Amino acid sequence: MTLSTPPAALGRIRADVQSMHAYAVQDSRGLIKLDAMENPHRLPPALQAALGERLGALALNRYPGDRTADLQRALAAHAGMPEGFALMLGNGSDELISLLAMACDLPGAAILAPLPGFVMYAMSAQLQGLRFVGVPLTADFELDLDAMLAAIERERPAIVYLAYPNNPTANLWDDAAIERIVEAQGAQGGLVVIDEAYQPFAGRSYIDRVARHGHVLLMRTLSKFGLAGVRLGYLMGPAALIAEVDKLRPPYNISVLNCECALFALEHAEVFAEQAADIRRERARLFEGLARLPGVKTWPSEANMILVRVPDAGRAFDGMRERGVLVKNVSKMHPLLANCLRLTVGTADENTRMLAALEASL
Numbered sequence: 001m002t003l004s005t006p007p008a009a010l011g012r013i014r015a016d017v018q019s020m021h022a023y024a025v026q027d028s029r030g031l032i033k034l035d036a037m038e039n040p041h042r043l044p045p046a047l048q049a050a051l052g053e054r055l056g057a058l059a060l061n062r063y064p065g066d067r068t069a070d071l072q073r074a075l076a077a078h079a080g081m082p083e084g085f086a087l088m089l090g091n092g093s094d095e096l097i098s099l100l101a102m103a104c105d106l107p108g109a110a111i112l113a114p115l116p117g118f119v120m121y122a123m124s125a126q127l128q129g130l131r132f133v134g135v136p137l138t139a140d141f142e143l144d145l146d147a148m149l150a151a152i153e154r155e156r157p158a159i160v161y162l163a164y165p166n167n168p169t170a171n172l173w174d175d176a177a178i179e180r181i182v183e184a185q186g187a188q189g190g191l192v193v194i195d196e197a198y199q200p201f202a203g204r205s206y207i208d209r210v211a212r213h214g215h216v217l218l219m220r221t222l223s224k225f226g227l228a229g230v231r232l233g234y235l236m237g238p239a240a241l242i243a244e245v246d247k248l249r250p251p252y253n254i255s256v257l258n259c260e261c262a263l264f265a266l267e268h269a270e271v272f273a274e275q276a277a278d279i280r281r282e283r284a285r286l287f288e289g290l291a292r293l294p295g296v297k298t299w300p301s302e303a304n305m306i307l308v309r310v311p312d313a314g315r316a317f318d319g320m321r322e323r324g325v326l327v328k329n330v331s332k333m334h335p336l337l338a339n340c341l342r343l344t345v346g347t348a349d350e351n352t353r354m355l356a357a358l359e360a361s362l
């Protein structure tokens with residue numbers, strides 16, 4: 001049976017939702033997938049077998065139970081969470097970002113973030129009916145401190161998001177500028193969320209400084225670490241704040257499979273640390289290769305991606321895809337990203353092929 005006219009029930013779906021585009025996942029079949037900051041390495045075969053046995057023995061007939069608390073403790077130890085802090089789990093950081101918007105949904109509330117930035121900050125605000133305030137970065141993708149401070153004073157946002165490092169620009173912002181923003185946001189009674197999705201590849205973390213403030217939350221995820229398929233994000237902060245946000249969490253949001261995979265990965269953290277080290281070495285090699293390509297501009301990266309500007313991003317993207325390499329064309333995401341592509345760091349072999357495809361497509 002086919003329905004030729006939309007059912008009347010569609011009229012009950014929010015108009016703003018009906019005019020939205022669904023989040024598009026690029027078709028990557030048959031391509032070298034370097035578009036989504038995934039870790040290119042899988043578990044070694046012996047660990048795959050051991051994990052399979054562990055997962056097979058789980059009580060799938062039961063709702064998630066005590067193991068969730070084990071995972072919270074293991075993540076807190078892994079991250080070096082400060083005293084007096086608590087940790088909550090999300091089905092990816094994406095879920096935590098949605099819950100934060102829900103938690104702060106007071107009349108007139110706003111969420112503020114630098115742009116270009118991670119799309120979920122704006123999307124969570126829009127879906128919750130909150131204002132989103134985007135403050136442009138400078139042309140070199142640094143924080144525009146004066147503009148940030150002015151926007152905080154003017155808008156008094158409930159939340160300021162700072163991705164550290166930022167996506168898609170891959171850089172770590174100036175720490176003195178971050179401190180000024182954190183102080184200004186605290187002075188007007190707002191929250192700051194430091195998003196450290198790319199922490200495994202970065203030279204610095206905010207974890208050592210987070211306990212100095214009572215209004216800063218630190219968010220991390222196992223996605224870029226190497227478990228993008230597992231969906232596991234976590235939010236750390238002063239226990240009283242986390243307790244409130246945690247009330248909004250669907251009670252069984254972390255499946256027993258996600259939970260056990262994450263525990264298994266933390267037991268073998270050294271394997272993932274070696275993968276991250278390989279990715280950082282490959283990132284350095286990619287920079288050397290990119291420096292040899294005429295007309296390609298790069299910016300510093302502390303993440304598993306490199307932002308590049310090419311003479312014609314559409315042409316380069318299409319040319320690379322024709323040569324079997326899928327990257328992300330971010331050139332239409334924000335005016336500051338004109339003619340920019342975002343390259344995820346892959347394995348040595350993938351990177352060699354990516355460089356060759358880019359060179360041939362310029």
Ligand SMILES: *Cc1c(COP(=O)(O)O)cnc(C)c1O
Pocket residue numbers: 037091092093094095118163166167195197220221222223224228232233
């Ligand atoms: C990839 C990414 C995330 C991770 O989201 P998950 O839902 O945990 O996969 C969070 N923040 C930023 C800035 C990212 O780039």
